[in-house]
Amino acid sequence: EAQVTQNPRYLITVTGKKLTVTCSQNMNHEYMSWYRQDPGLGLRQIYYSMNVEVTDKGDVPEGYKVSRKEKRNFPLILESPSPNQTSLYFCASSSTSGGVDTQYFGPGTRLTVL
Amino acid sequence: AQKVTQAQTEISVVEKEDVTLDCVYETRDTTYYLFWYKQPPSGELVFLIRRNSFDEQNEISGRYSWNFQKSTSSFNFTITASQVVDSAVYFCALIGNNRKLIWGLGTSLAVNP
Numbered sequence: 193e194a195q196v197t198q199n200p201r202y203l204i205t206v207t208g209k210k211l212t213v214t215c216s217q218n219m220n221h222e223y224m225s226w227y228r229q230d231p232g233l234g235l236r237q238i239y240y241s242m243n244v245e246v247t248d249k250g251d252v253p254e255g256y257k258v259s260r261k262e263k264r265n266f267p268l269i270l271e272s273p274s275p276n277q278t279s280l281y282f283c284a285s286s287s288t289s290g291g292v293d294t295q296y297f298g299p300g301t302r303l304t305v306l
Numbered sequence: 307a308q309k310v311t312q313a314q315t316e317i318s319v320v321e322k323e324d325v326t327l328d329c330v331y332e333t334r335d336t337t338y339y340l341f342w343y344k345q346p347p348s349g350e351l352v353f354l355i356r357r358n359s360f361d362e363q364n365e366i367s368g369r370y371s372w373n374f375q376k377s378t379s380s381f382n383f384t385i386t387a388s389q390v391v392d393s394a395v396y397f398c399a400l401i402g403n404n405r406k407l408i409w410g411l412g413t414s415l416a417v418n419p
Contacts, residue, residue, distance in 0.1 A: 225407075235397070235409045282351060292339055292401050297351035 194219045198283050198298035205273055206306050213268045213301050215283030223286040224266040225250070225295065226258065228279040235282070241266055273305040308333045310400050312410035319388055320418050327383040327413045329398030335359075338402040340374065340381045345412070346394040354396075357381065388417045 196217045205211055217224065225240040227250075237250030241260040255277055257269040266285075270277060280302050284295040309332040319325045331340065342354040355365060357374050365372045369386045385392050398410040 232411075234411045237406070280349065284351075292405060294341065294353055294356045295407060296353060297343075299350045302349070 194296075196283055196285050196296055196298035198281075198301050200301060201299060202302050204304045204306065207274055208272050211270050211273060211303075213270075213281060213283075213303070215266045215268065215298060216264050217266075217283075217285040217296075218264065219285060219287065219296070220263065221285035221287050221296075222263070223288060223293075223295075224260065225284045225286075226256070226266070226268050227282045227284065228252065228277075229282065229300075230279050238268070238281075273303075275305050277303065278305045279303060308335075308400055308402055308404075308406075308408045310398050310408050310410035312396075312398055312413050314413045315411075316414045316416070318416045318418065321390060322387050323417075324384060324386050325388050325415065325417075327385075327396050327398075327415065329381045329383065329410060331379050331381065331398070331400045331408075333379075333400060333402050335402035338400060341399040341401070341407075342372065342381075342383050343397045343399065344394045345397065351397075354383075385415075388415075390417050390419055393417045 199214045222243045226238040227235045229235050236252045238256050239258040241247045244263050247258050280300050282300050283298040286293045286295045311330045338359045340357045344352045362374050371384045373382045393416050395412045395414045397412045400408045
């Protein structure tokens with residue numbers, strides 16, 4: 193089944209404890225992206241990747257890191273999480289490197305930082 | 307600047323009613339793509355439709371239909387004979403030459419039995 197997977201689905205952590213949210217897609221998509229969703233602010237892009245080893249900042253990159261060592265994986269790293277990073281996170285992938293094709297989303301990761 | 311406006315924050319209907327969700331967009335690009343996504347209470351984002359700026363044909367998929375009008379910069383979504391399972395937040399989105407997906411803030415639809 194074609195899908196985008198994220199792990200973990202739910203995570204409660206404490207301020208400053210490094211964490212990684214994994215994202216994997218099995219559709220051989222070139223484009224991948226991370227978004228966060230917050231009430232009243234909608235979906236905002238954190239980082240995106242046009243292809244392997246190519247990443248770029250989105251609208252709200254502060255406090256996050258990403259890497260794209262393999263085409264299928266695009267992990268999101270929070271080196272020192274803070275409470276304002278409590279949010280619902282989505283990973284997405286798209287078949288074109290320009291990202292204009294339909295983006296398919298993972299199930300979401302609900303992160304709480306205490 | 308590009309922008310997507312979903313003026314209806316919340317809509318509540320009774321089952322079997324028809325409901326239209328409005329989406330108005332702003333862009334100076336001549337080539338762009340419009341999307342609708344559904345986010346049910348379980349939280350995932352489900353793709354519904356993609357339409358490019360050169361295709362103004364309306365689309366129907368079962369109880370769902372979409373009306374794209376470039377003259378009014380609108381891409382409205384209608385659910386016919388709504389069902390409780392249609393209860394969700396619906397997002398309209400736009401992508402243009404800058405390859406950046408611009409989202410509306412969503413319309414929360416409650417379909418009551």
